[in-house]
Amino acid sequence: MPELPEVENFKKYFDGTSLNQKIVAFDCADDRLLKQARDLFSNQLIGKHFESSKRIGKYFFVETNGDPTLVMHFGMTGRLTYYKDQEDRPKFAHIVFEFENGFHLGFENKRKFGWMDLTTSIDSYxxxxxxxxxxxxxxxxxxxxxxxxxxTFIKPVLLDQKVAAGIGNWMADEILYQAKIHPESKIEAMKEKQLKSIFDAMKKVIETAIEKEAVYADFPQDFLMHNRREDGNCYHTGDDIIKTKVGGRATYISPSWQKKID
DNA sequence: TCCTATGTTGTCAT
DNA sequence: AATGACAACATAGG
Incomplete structure (x- = not known):
């Protein structure tokens, strides 16, 4: 799930549950999810508390009342769960913080593409x-x-976190659908005005998705998300939505609606 | 068995 | 040094 709007949800959830509580334990069931030695996480975080959080794109930073800042990335299948009893630990909560009040914060990651890191400066990171x-x-x-x-094509560039941090696969499809531009349009062939329309669509998709808390069913009717599947139909033209691959990623297009510029 | 999945990262060639 | 193409990573579920 986690692209920009979903990670924004995680941030709100985290801020509402896990700030300003003393960390008393750190558990990790699979060290491959850690970008630093496990002892470093334990030694630097136990006894501290989480003070504030910041999201940049899909990266989630948590500052503590000390030097270390925790960095989380959710990968394809990550999410946070705050729970009390050990028996409620979600199956895929591979990393768990325990707080002084007895509650736990679980970092769930079924597919293990997510990870945690430590840094001392968000800016330098x-x-x-x-x-x-x-x-x-x-x-x-x-x-x-x-x-x-x-x-190259516009879609893979939209997915580049150096260009617009937070855009992921469904958002890129949605943005290009809203901008009426084909994902295989060549950037060098596009006019500034067309790039601006993509930028505007990006802002619209982000704000809409955050407002709806990333609940796709609540998105406006003319959003691709309602029809982003192989037997979907374009809201505007009624034509079939086509599934293809662009830049190695599954891509859904309304060919009659989205103009290919090359 | 084979294929797919909302993401990043390393490798290799240009 | 940058850029682009693509495989690799790990796992569950259809």
């Missing part, structure tokens, strides 16, 4: 990863600059 500003805050100028010299 962002620079190191060359992560762009969060797509929600990103300026048109920064977006345009990151895009304009690229020489």
């Amino acid at each position: 962002q620079k190191e990863k060359k992560l762009s500003d969060d797509a929600r805050d990103l300026s048109w100028k920064a977006f345009y600059n990151a895009l304009k010299n690229r020489k």
Whole structure:
């Protein structure tokens, strides 16, 4: 699930449950999910508390009342669950923090593509990863600059976290559907105005999805998400939605609605 | 058995 | 140094 709006939900959930409580235990069932030695997580986090959080794209940062900042990435199948009793530990909660009040925060990750890391500075971490500003805050100028010299299809570039951090596969499809542009349009062939329409669609999709708390059923009727499947039909034209692959990722298109620019 | 899945990262070639 | 194409990563479920 987790693209920008879903991770925004996780942030709200985290802020509502897990801030300002002393951490008394750290458990990890599979060290492959940790980008640092397990002891480092235990030693640096136990006894501290989470003080504030920040989301940049799909990356989730948690500052503590000390040096370490925890970095989480949810991968394809991650989410957070706050629960009390050990018996309620979700099956795929491979990483668990226990708080002084007896509650637990579980980092669920069925497919184990998610991970945790430690850093001391969000800014330097962002620079190191060359992560762009969060797509929600990103300026048109920064977006345009990151895009304009690229020489491939528009969709894979939208998925590049250096361009607009937070955009994932369903959002890229939705943005291009809203902008009426085919995912295999070549950037070099596109006019600035067309790139601006993609930027505007990106902002619209982000704000809509956050407002609806990423509950797809609540999205406006003309959103692709309602028909983003192989037997779906375009809301506007009624034509079949086509499933294909672009940049190695499953891609849904309304060919009569989305213009290919090349 | 084979294929797919909402993501990133490493490798290799250009 | 950058960029692009693509495989690899790990796992469940249809």
